[in-house]
Amino acid sequence: MRFAFVLVNDRTPFRKTWCLQCCEDIRGSYLREIGTQLPYCDYECYALFRETLAEQKDRVRAAS
């Protein structure tokens, strides 16, 4: 699985944003996935979320 993301350093976010993985409020710098534009507070959360997604796909494949 390829990771594609950008590190954003935005001290004045124009809207409230929270991490997709841990649901923490995001302030200052954060990580945004290219393509989906979804925000995560750091690489750890991003990797965890991708891992969870991959596991869910495997489960669906195994069930069908």
Ligand SMILES: [Zn+2]
């Ligand atoms: Zn997070």
